[in-house]
Amino acid sequence: MCTFILKSYNPNAEISKPHFFILNKGNNSGKPLISPCPNCFSIQFNCNQDKEQVFWLLFCLWQANAFYPFLRGSVIPFVVLRDMKSFINENWQRAANQPKQFQNMVESFQAINKVENQLKQNLKAIDKAKRMLLYQFVR
Numbered sequence: 001m002c003t004f005i006l007k008s009y010n011p012n013a014e015i016s017k018p019h020f021f022i023l024n025k026g027n028n029s030g031k032p033l034i035s036p037c038p039n040c041f042s043i044q045f046n047c048n049q050d051k052e053q054v055f056w057l058l059f060c061l062w063q064a065n066a067f068y069p070f071l072r073g074s075v076i077p078f079v080v081l082r083d084m085k086s087f088i089n090e091n092w093q094r095a096a097n098q099p100k101q102f103q104n105m106v107e108s109f110q111a112i113n114k115v116e117n118q119l120k121q122n123l124k125a126i127d128k129a130k131r132m133l134l135y136q137f138v139r
Helices: 048-061 079-096 099-139
Strands: 004-008 017-023 040-045
Touching: 004 079, 017 048, 040 048, 040 079, 048 079, 048 099, 079 099
Parallel strands: none
Antiparallel strands: 004 040, 017 040
């Protein structure tokens, strides 16, 4: 069973164990982050394998808007620590009970994410080409 420590991020605290961060404010709440931001939780693990598996579990849940029901607040939505902790435990238990299906889901999400990033780069290149054509015309 995966054990983790989830708490509000403190920039003055030193983190030595494998860790990542989870955005806790805004419509992207629940998004796992490599770098911290002011509005996030830090989550620490005993081993790197658990960290990677929970990171991808949260990424998949975030992509599926699974954190939406936990959003509170009328102006700036946020997720509370207690809800995040119980949601991670619940879904990690589900993933641990079906490891083969979980691994297939993560691999699929990684492949889809790779294709999505490539398409975004292609769209940026197309946009840049359009601007270059316009600049050549305007000159």
